[in-house]
Amino acid sequence: MTASAPEARPAGPRPRPMGRRERKKMRTREALIDAAFELFSAKGFDATTVEEIADAVDVSSRTFFRYFASKEDVALTFQEELMHGVLDAFAARPADEPVMTALRRAVVSVCHTCEAGGLGFDPGRFTCLLQLTNESGTLMAGSLEHTQKKMELITRAVARRMNVDPAADLRPHVVASTIGCGFQAAVEAMHSADLGYTSLAEAADDAFAILENGVNFASAPADGTADGPADTGGGAAVGADGGVKDDVKARKNAGVKVTAAGRG
Numbered sequence: 001m002t003a004s005a006p007e008a009r010p011a012g013p014r015p016r017p018m019g020r021r022e023r024k025k026m027r028t029r030e031a032l033i034d035a036a037f038e039l040f041s042a043k044g045f046d047a048t049t050v051e052e053i054a055d056a057v058d059v060s061s062r063t064f065f066r067y068f069a070s071k072e073d074v075a076l077t078f079q080e081e082l083m084h085g086v087l088d089a090f091a092a093r094p095a096d097e098p099v100m101t102a103l104r105r106a107v108v109s110v111c112h113t114c115e116a117g118g119l120g121f122d123p124g125r126f127t128c129l130l131q132l133t134n135e136s137g138t139l140m141a142g143s144l145e146h147t148q149k150k151m152e153l154i155t156r157a158v159a160r161r162m163n164v165d166p167a168a169d170l171r172p173h174v175v176a177s178t179i180g181c182g183f184q185a186a187v188e189a190m191h192s193a194d195l196g197y198t199s200l201a202e203a204a205d206d207a208f209a210i211l212e213n214g215v216n217f218a219s220a221p222a223d224g225t226a227d228g229p230a231d232t233g234g235g236a237a238v239g240a241d242g243g244v245k246d247d248v249k250a251r252k253n254a255g256v257k258v259t260a261a262g263r264g
Contacts, residue, residue: 030065031057036074037125045075045136053081072142076130078114078121079143085110085119086179087157099161099175107182111201114262130200134191139183149179154179182207 025243035056039048054064089106097105105249114121133139154176159166166172186204190197197203 013076025067028057028063030060032059032064032067033074036071037128040075040132041128045071045132045139050142055193069225072139075129075139076142076146078126078129079146081119081121082110082114083147083153085113090157095161098212099158100178100208100212102161103158103175103179104212106203107179107208108205110200111199111204115199115201121183130187130190134187140187144180144184151176151188180210182211 032053035088036048036053039052039056048071050064051061054061054075068077086106089109090102093102093106102219110119113119114126115123117123133143153175155166157171158175159169162169162172164172182204186200186207188196189203189207190200195203197206
């Protein structure tokens with residue numbers, strides 16, 4: 001039997017092993033996150049207090065604040081990994097892929113991964129976070145604020161793909177701003193019984209497809225009747241019955257813009 005080749009290791013010094021103090025701090029941090037999500041699931045985000053989270057781990061509120069600035073900070077812990085995952089996936093997309101297509105496919109790929117338990121996400125906790133974000137205006141505001149703080153990183157990533165200077169070109173800023181509204185729309189759509197989405201990845205795919213196609217939809221006539229979709233130079237339009245989800249799927253099936261290269 002031929003011996004297998006040794007696993008390749010990255011060049012450079014090996015990371016220093018964590019000491020006992022660092023391991024203890026890591027365990028405390030993870031325990032606070034676990035306790036917080038158990039309480040969030042049982043009581044809801046707004047009804048849970050920092051004191052209750054700290055008591056569940058048998059530490060003081062002062063200790064809690066050594067790890068997190070607020071309970072919003074605990075709930076949104078994974079948004080940091082999510083955003084970095086999207087940026088990494090965006091950078092890995094083919095260089096000739098249009099910028100909004102690349103962004104949509106990066107977002108959908110990372111959502112699929114998170115819902116399947118990748119990137120260190122627990123699927124149940126990820127689902128809980130989405131539910132909490134949809135139910136709590138405070139947490140939704142915190143999520144959007146977190147995204148806003150990452151806007152410079154996102155803008156630079158978009159500008160690199162476009163090979164433009166973001167200091168002199170507005171377009172990367174506009175594209176970057178779609179991440180926040182796209183995610184918010186996807187989370188709300190996922191929890192809408194009328195729209196019928198079963199996963200964040202599915203809702204995000206359609207939300208970002210609408211942004212990718214363009215949002216210069218036809219206005220309703222003054223008499224309130226529904227005309228057919230507008231065509232103003234390639235922008236997506238909602239069908240006469242207002243069925244956004246059906247319209248997106250129809251456009252994908254027809255190969256309009258977003259599906260010229262298929263789902264990625």
